[in-house]
Amino acid sequence: MQQEPVVRIEGVSKKISSKTLIHNLTLHIPAGQVFGFLGPNGAGKTTTIRMMVGLMSITEGDIFVGGHSVKNEFEQAIAQVGAIVENPEMYKFMSGYQNLLHYARMMPNISKERIHEVVELVGLQKRIHDKVRTYSLGMRQRLGVAQALLHRPKLLVLDEPTNGLDPQGIRELRDYLRHLSRIEGITVFVSSHLLSEMELMCDTVAVIQNGKLVDVRQLKGQGEESLAVPIAFDVDDLAQAARIVPGGKVEDNVFIVQTVREEIAEINARLVQAGVKVFGINKVTRSLEDQFLEMTGSESIE
Amino acid sequence: MLSILALLSIGVPILLSLENNATKQSVWDSFMMSTSFVFFLNTIFAVVIAAESVAGEFSWGTIKLLLIRPWSRSKILASKYIATLLFSILSTVLLAALSFFTSLLIYSTDTIPSMVPPGIGAGKYVFLSLVCSYVDLFITVAIAFMLSTVFRSGGLSIGLSLFIMFTKGIFTMIFNPEKYTWANYLLFNHMDLSRYLVTNQGPGGATIGFSISILAVYYLILMAVTWVVFKKRDVAA
Ligand SMILES: Nc1ncnc2c1ncn2[C@@H]1O[C@H](COP(=O)(O)OP(=O)(O)O)[C@@H](O)[C@H]1O
Ligand SMILES: [Mg+2]
Numbered sequence: 217m218q219q220e221p222v223v224r225i226e227g228v229s230k231k232i233s234s235k236t237l238i239h240n241l242t243l244h245i246p247a248g249q250v251f252g253f254l255g256p257n258g259a260g261k262t263t264t265i266r267m268m269v270g271l272m273s274i275t276e277g278d279i280f281v282g283g284h285s286v287k288n289e290f291e292q293a294i295a296q297v298g299a300i301v302e303n304p305e306m307y308k309f310m311s312g313y314q315n316l317l318h319y320a321r322m323m324p325n326i327s328k329e330r331i332h333e334v335v336e337l338v339g340l341q342k343r344i345h346d347k348v349r350t351y352s353l354g355m356r357q358r359l360g361v362a363q364a365l366l367h368r369p370k371l372l373v374l375d376e377p378t379n380g381l382d383p384q385g386i387r388e389l390r391d392y393l394r395h396l397s398r399i400e401g402i403t404v405f406v407s408s409h410l411l412s413e414m415e416l417m418c419d420t421v422a423v424i425q426n427g428k429l430v431d432v433r434q435l436k437g438q439g440e441e442s443l444a445v446p447i448a449f450d451v452d453d454l455a456q457a458a459r460i461v462p463g464g465k466v467e468d469n470v471f472i473v474q475t476v477r478e479e480i481a482e483i484n485a486r487l488v489q490a491g492v493k494v495f496g497i498n499k500v501t502r503s504l505e506d507q508f509l510e511m512t513g514s515e516s517i518e
Numbered sequence: 519m520l521s522i523l524a525l526l527s528i529g530v531p532i533l534l535s536l537e538n539n540a541t542k543q544s545v546w547d548s549f550m551m552s553t554s555f556v557f558f559l560n561t562i563f564a565v566v567i568a569a570e571s572v573a574g575e576f577s578w579g580t581i582k583l584l585l586i587r588p589w590s591r592s593k594i595l596a597s598k599y600i601a602t603l604l605f606s607i608l609s610t611v612l613l614a615a616l617s618f619f620t621s622l623l624i625y626s627t628d629t630i631p632s633m634v635p636p637g638i639g640a641g642k643y644v645f646l647s648l649v650c651s652y653v654d655l656f657i658t659v660a661i662a663f664m665l666s667t668v669f670r671s672g673g674l675s676i677g678l679s680l681f682i683m684f685t686k687g688i689f690t691m692i693f694n695p696e697k698y699t700w701a702n703y704l705l706f707n708h709m710d711l712s713r714y715l716v717t718n719q720g721p722g723g724a725t726i727g728f729s730i731s732i733l734a735v736y737y738l739i740l741m742a743v744t745w746v747v748f749k750k751r752d753v754a755a
Contacts, residue, residue, distance in 0.1 A: 232752070269586045271753040295588035305579030322587040363583065 227277035252418035304360025695722025
């Protein structure tokens with residue numbers, strides 16, 4: 217039996233005056249994944265996230281978190297969510313620890329131990345008693361994540377968390393998001409306009425453009441072995457190869473066959489037996505970037 | 519803030535005693551002067567807190583983290599409002615208590631107070647004056663709280679509320695209820711209830727019941743606007 221998705225976005229639209237920012241968006245976020253939300257600037261990522269966490273009203277449709285409607289059962293729905301929407305803003309005149317204590321008091325049953333636990337998880341032990349105004353952006357980002365995790369949410373929502381982080385910071389963020397999803401079983405919903413990042417950290421990516429869902433794609437996981445993927449053979453005689461292996465095509469000086477993993481060795485053997493020299497065999501991975509540009513490239517931002 | 523109020527409440531009776539022949543003056547006169555003076559600051563502080571409580575969260579950006587706690591917006595706003603009121607009650611009690619005890623130490627309890635009208639107990643009169651001042655503060659704070667929620671700017675709501683606080687006397691002169699009947703329904707003409715301590719006739723021949731009703735209606739409108747705006751607002755950027 218398939219598990220109930222953590223979040224169900226059902227036919228959601230957002231209109232501000234006469235402008236429609238989100239068009240009839242339907243999206244289900246499965247439990248336990250790092251789920252990416254990808255789109256160029258102005259696509260409507262932040263708007264969608266704001267509706268998910270109740271900062272903006274939903275014009276049409278509804279969003280359910282753990283089965284609770286954000287519109288009608290806000291308190292139950294939001295209790296399962298930890299989030300940072302855009303920049304991680306905290307009370308600058310208080311220390312990181314005081315900020316966490318402040319938020320902890322607003323939620324039921326959060327012990328001092330839990331606060332220490334999340335501080336350790338995001339690696340802020342050394343600076344947690346310093347004033348937030350002395351923090352770098354990366355540290356504020358960590359404090360934001362700590363704040364979001366205090367109440368052990370089922371879902372962690374991060375809006376463009378890598379914005380402004382250096383490569384080292386991005387790498388660390390990626391690592392502990394993976395950790396959260398693998399070890400703690402938290403579902404992570406993360407938005408970004410950077411494709412390369414999404415490829416590295418997400419299991420699934422939903423692509424949004426101009427307020428419309430363009431595509432949902434699995435990046436990792438099941439079915440990879442049995443799926444026919446394009447394989448490129450670098451050979452000396454392309455024409456000969458095409459004759460030996462029907463169904464292949466020649467492209468950019470390589471011979472490409474759509475095939476499953478098991479067949480690759482066999483095709484290679486046939487080529488070699490027929491006297492074709494094989495210099496290399498590669499999986500043709502169209503990067504998400506290519507796919508993304510393919511999907512969104514033709515349309516301009518409205 | 520509380521310490522400034524405390525210092526003034528102690529300081530004003532002492533400073534006044536340097537001017538006059540303290541032991542001959544009444545405790546109640548000193549208390550009246552001290553509280554009415556320090557109450558201005560009390561109101562200003564309460565207004566600042568009311569104005570910053572909501573607008574501050576918006577300007578710091580922390581409103582986003584606040585609103586995603588497992589509480590409805592009404593409850594969050596109510597807790598802000600109650601916290602503001604608790605501060606104003608605490609500060610009022612503090613200034614009254616300190617003014618009273620400082621005056622008691624310096625001044626005479628036997629002299630007949632000159633600021634208390636005849637026919638009413640001095641203690642009762644100063645207590646009721648203080649209550650009237652608090653009603654004034656209470657309404658001013660409600661205005662500040664509403665402006666803070668509607669405009670999300672602490673500075674603007676502090677400025678406007680204090681403007682109203684200091685100019686309501688002038689408003690009463692311009693829109694005189696003796697001249698215009700509709701001016702009877704203006705909030706400004708009813709915020710100062712203390713005149714009913716000495717007379718039954720309010721501005722434009724109003725009764726105390728009428729003034730209180732006007733205040734209640736305005737208060738409910740202020741609160742309703744505050745709540746509706748806060749609940750409906752889309753929080754962006
Ligand atoms: N409060 C608002 N009023 C009107 N338009 C808005 C508002 N907020 C965002 N928009 C518009 O909605 C679109 C989506 O914005 P946003 O969700 O912030 O995009 P993203 O986060 O994907 O970059 C943009 O075209 C933006 O100009
Ligand atoms: Mg955005």
